[in-house]
Amino acid sequence: ILNVEQSPQSLHVQEGDSTNFTCSFPSSNFYALHWYRWETAKSPEALFVMTLNGDEKKKGRISATLNTKEGYSYLYIKGSQPEDSATYLCAFDLVYSGGGADGLTFGKGTHLIIQP
Amino acid sequence: DTGVSQNPRHKITKRGQNVTFRCDPISEHNRLYWYRQTLGQGPEFLTYFQNEAQLEKSRLLSDRFSAERPKGSFSTLEIQRTEQGDSAMYLCASSQTSGGETQYFGPGTRLLVL
Secondary structure (H helix, E strand, C coil): CCCCEEECCEEEEECCCCEEEEEECCCCCEEEEEEEEECCCCCCEEEEEECCCCCEEEECCEEEEEECCCCEEEEEECCCCHHHCEEEEEEEEECCCCCCCCCCEECCCEEEEEEC | CCCCEEECCEEEECCCCCEEEEEECCCCCCEEEEEEECCCCCCEEEEEEECCEEEEECCCCCCCEEEECCCCCCEEEEECCCCHHHCEEEEEEEECCCCCCCCEECCCEEEEEC
16 A cells, blocks of 8 residues: 655645645655645646656746655745645656556645635 | 536435446546545545556445446446445546646546435
């Protein structure tokens, strides 16, 4: 059974502050690490797919880093805005012997609330 | 809209009834996935299709669950003899190819079994 852990479980941040949270995953059989943002009543929105150790990706005020050797990824939000309030999910993509991967293994998410 | 769509968005049913959900993926995507999310958990993988072939099923998918993708386009997920433990959000996702590609999710169908 794969274990994908996210911390913290929830986070209250003042508008304008920067924040970050963690996703830890198995360091073996790694194929990719996905980050999603999920707002209530909407579809989970894909943020990043990261595949290489040391990868760093950025989308506006949101960025993510990846360490596959130690099995963790950080998601950073700079200058938080109320519209950043959402649940942030990471998901581990496992490689099978035939190559490629199938279903994602998700963490439980970090529930982020931005307070005006 | 060219995203993944799911119908219905909400379903309330009585224990023992059968329910069916539909997912329409992004049109050029040949992979389609079903996940289930229960309260306090992340989404859990149920099954996936490569075109019309169902290639993988999770142990979570009991024999009361069946999924189809008859022409390699839309998919249906049927739950027979629903139980209260089936209450969850059922999510569908699609992707263009195999692992490492972004999976694009629909808004989900929230099922409540009374």
